[in-house]
């Protein structure tokens with residue numbers, strides 16, 4: 001993209017819509033303004049109420065317009081939700097009787113074959129990542145181009161998404177006259193600015209605990225090697241606190257944000273029996289931790305189970321990186337270390353981004369990642385027609401996604 005060009009990104013989060021206006025500068029993106037709105041009418045990555053959802057989105061857009069002093073006519077947006085599915089595909093290519101140097105075209109062809117696996121009705125392949133190649137029986141090859149061989153195999157990780165959901169998102173944007181410019185899977189956008197290439201090479205899992213869900217993505221040898229979502233997030237911690245302390249949900253949310261602690265060993269112990277009486281319990285750090293710890297432990301245990309064998313390979317030298325609003329209670333990283341038995345670090349936003357002081361409190365990494373990817377011309381541009389399982393125009397788009405290092 002040209003210097004000075006504006007890039008607008010919209011993170012459609014399960015609790016908050018976040019619109020970020022950035023400008024492409026020689027030293028990187030500069031943040032010009034931002035806007036937020038509660039994610040009304042939006043659930044599990046989809047608008048369940050188009051009227052209230054598009055109005056909420058408009059509020060976030062207007063706030064960003066006024067802060068950045070620009071007119072927004074369209075944006076890049078994030079795609080998330082349980083409609084996204086993760087698949088493994090294997091495909092092979094016989095190159096001929098004679099061995100010869102493998103080319104980019106061979107790699108594209110074998111990847112194209114990996115796309116032909118059967119995927120759910122109404123789904124399109126959104127992301128395809130070659131995790132490893134095998135040339136003439138020798139496996140574990142990261143880049144086969146230039147190598148001599150006669151038989152090429154690839155193991156690829158694919159993410160598919162629902163065309164109906166994407167159409168519905170487009171409908172909401174259309175109602176407020178916004179043009180979709182392109183999209184990216186939510187957590188991949190966040191990963192692009194929170195994890196370095198070296199960390200992805202060394203093996204890492206990014207866990208994004210948002211409001212209604214916790215997403216994760218696993219990188220091995222620099223490539224996506226697993227992806228998933230658990231339908232529990234920070235909202236469930238708040239609900240438990242509201243129930244346990246016998247206070248309304250907004251009060252529980254305020255207590256969690258100001259005094260939330262998720263590890264009983266960090267605070268003075270209380271007898272959990274007080275939670276099972278009719279009386280109003282006395283709020284204390286010990287009681288808050290007694291309520292929150294089991295829930296967060298459950299969420300991390302579910303993520304661990306979902307990742308499955310990806311964690312057992314011993315190839316995660318970077319470890320676990322936690323992000324998202326849901327990880328901000330005291331003791332979260334220690335609890336995660338106990339559950340995952342791996343090094344854990346928390347990261348909300350990359351350092352050194354110019355204009356970041358304009359941002360309100362919250363998880364802006366997804367929106368920034370979207371803008372960064374778009375400014376590098378690495379996002380699939382928007383297609384007017386809904387994606388469907390018969391569409392095989394996708395490889396060109398995917399090549400750009402996977403070609404980005």
Ligand SMILES: Nc1ncnc2c1ncn2[C@@H]1O[C@H](COP(=O)(O)OP(=O)(O)OP(=O)(O)O)[C@@H](O)[C@H]1O
Nearest residue numbers: 013014015016210211234235257324325326328363
């Ligand atoms: N300071 C804080 N302490 C504890 N929890 C917090 C804090 N700030 C926000 N949260 C929690 O973070 C959650 C929202 O996280 P986030 O903003 O990352 O979600 P989202 O991007 O809207 O959703 P998702 O990523 O799941 O689509 C809420 O449950 C909120 O209670």
Ligand SMILES: [Mg+2]
Nearest residue numbers: 013210363366
């Ligand atoms: Mg989010």
